[in-house]
Amino acid sequence: MHEISLVQGLLVQLGELARANKAGKVIKITMEVGPLSGVVADSFRFGFDILSAEDDLVRGAELVLITPMVTYVCSACGQTVTTDGERPEECARCQELFLIPQGGDDLILRQVEME
Amino acid sequence: MCDSCGCPSPSDHNHDHTHDHGHTHNHSTSTTKTVDVHTSLFAANDALAKTNREHFEEIGAVALNLISSPGSGKTTLLEYTIEALKGEINIAVIEGDIETERDADRIRAKGVPVIQLTTGGACHLDAAMTHRGFHQLQKQPGGDKIDLLFIENVGNLVCPATFDLGEHERVVLVSVPEGPDKPAKYPKAFTSSHTFLITKTDLLPYFDFPVPEASAEALQLNPHLRVIDLCASKGGEGFETWLGYLRELVANMRGRAK
Ligand SMILES: Nc1nc2c(ncn2[C@@H]2O[C@H](COP(=O)(O)OP(=O)(O)O)[C@@H](O)[C@H]2O)c(=O)[nH]1
Ligand SMILES: [Mg+2]
Ligand SMILES: [Zn+2]
Numbered sequence: 622m623h624e625i626s627l628v629q630g631l632l633v634q635l636g637e638l639a640r641a642n643k644a645g646k647v648i649k650i651t652m653e654v655g656p657l658s659g660v661v662a663d664s665f666r667f668g669f670d671i672l673s674a675e676d677d678l679v680r681g682a683e684l685v686l687i688t689p690m691v692t693y694v695c696s697a698c699g700q701t702v703t704t705d706g707e708r709p710e711e712c713a714r715c716q717e718l719f720l721i722p723q724g725g726d727d728l729i730l731r732q733v734e735m736e
Numbered sequence: 737m738c739d740s741c742g743c744p745s746p747s748d749h750n751h752d753h754t755h756d757h758g759h760t761h762n763h764s765t766s767t768t769k770t771v772d773v774h775t776s777l778f779a780a781n782d783a784l785a786k787t788n789r790e791h792f793e794e795i796g797a798v799a800l801n802l803i804s805s806p807g808s809g810k811t812t813l814l815e816y817t818i819e820a821l822k823g824e825i826n827i828a829v830i831e832g833d834i835e836t837e838r839d840a841d842r843i844r845a846k847g848v849p850v851i852q853l854t855t856g857g858a859c860h861l862d863a864a865m866t867h868r869g870f871h872q873l874q875k876q877p878g879g880d881k882i883d884l885l886f887i888e889n890v891g892n893l894v895c896p897a898t899f900d901l902g903e904h905e906r907v908v909l910v911s912v913p914e915g916p917d918k919p920a921k922y923p924k925a926f927t928s929s930h931t932f933l934i935t936k937t938d939l940l941p942y943f944d945f946p947v948p949e950a951s952a953e954a955l956q957l958n959p960h961l962r963v964i965d966l967c968a969s970k971g972g973e974g975f976e977t978w979l980g981y982l983r984e985l986v987a988n989m990r991g992r993a994k
């Protein structure tokens with residue numbers, strides 16, 4: 622449950638953003654949670670609900686979590702396949718087992734709406 | 737909820753949640769501002785991890801981050817490793833645990849510099865804690881002469897995999913009694929590691945743990961993994977391979993420093 626410490630990091634960033642933009646309230650936060658980031662979206666939201674309730678700036682803000690797709694590239698023949706994160710058993714073209722994931726391993730703050 | 741980790745406890749939902757869920761704010765005001773950001777929430781940790789790596793390299797130390805479930809034999813392996821490399825390689829240890837100084841006491845008894853970090857609930861070490869620990873370590877006798885720095889992470893096969901501490905090599909351990917399905921169940925620990933240690937091989941006669949299958953499964957996730965199976969307490973071939981790996985890392989770092 623390391624998501625809580627990541628939410629704490631988010632609240633710090635939102636504080637800085639609000640100060641820079643002279644905003645007093647965060648309304649909507651859009652984030653990208655990579656399926657290979659090691660972050661569980663439900664846990665992140667759970668942590669956000671608890672911590673944002675105690676934060677005047679962020680209380681009541683809407684949290685939108687987007688899950689980006691992951692592209693797996695076959696290490697042998699270069700064939701690609703895009704999934705919601707799940708690793709394919711093998712390359713559909715040449716049956717190679719080692720497929721290299723591209724993307725989907727980050728946790729990104731994309732957009733913040735404030736007033 | 738515990739402060740830093742936040743592992744949910746049932747009582748959490750009894751806090752008074754009197755805050756406003758009603759969205760009474762006015763979306764139509766012209767004062768609303770939308771800012772595109774695109775920053776990674778891992779960035780702060782990763783930047784500090786990079787600083788840590790530079791700190792380690794300044795004094796010519798190779799750093800290893802040990803990740804496993806509680807009880808896989810991390811501290812035991814360190815005890816035997818320190819013993820085996822005594823007089824040859826200067827070792828220091830940063831111990832991470834939720835509570836207690838016990839692991840640090842075990843390492844201290846072996847006569848090497850050690851710092852215990854207690855996370856007070858958090859299920860992983862991060863780069864900031866490691867940074868603090870390293871500076872404390874440097875103030876100890878022998879803390880200025882470190883060839884090999886072990887960071888024993890909090891026992892947990894999930895959360896530590898997400899946080900770079902500034903290590904040069906990440907080592908994931910699974911002990912024979914835990915079973916061979918861990919790579920499939922906890923892939924990130926294996927895709928992010930350099931080395932996979934199968935520990936407590938003295939127990940192979942008593943458990944169903946096909947070593948070749950477990951290592952094949954891990955290699956499918958990460959073909960660059962170095963897989964070593966060993967028994968720390970009895971020594972033998974696997975343990976010697978482990979020591980050889982450590983010697984090589986130290987020699988490479990010494991080569992770079994010149
Ligand atoms: N049979 C056997 N037991 C071991 C071995 N290594 C560690 N243990 C035992 O496993 C338990 C947990 O070890 P410890 O080093 O504290 O694990 P850690 O939590 O990963 O640091 C202890 O009771 C050790 O004595 C080994 O190679 N073989
Ligand atoms: Mg230990
Ligand atoms: Zn956790």
Ligand SMILES: [Zn+2]
Binds near residue numbers: 695716
């Ligand atoms: Zn292929």
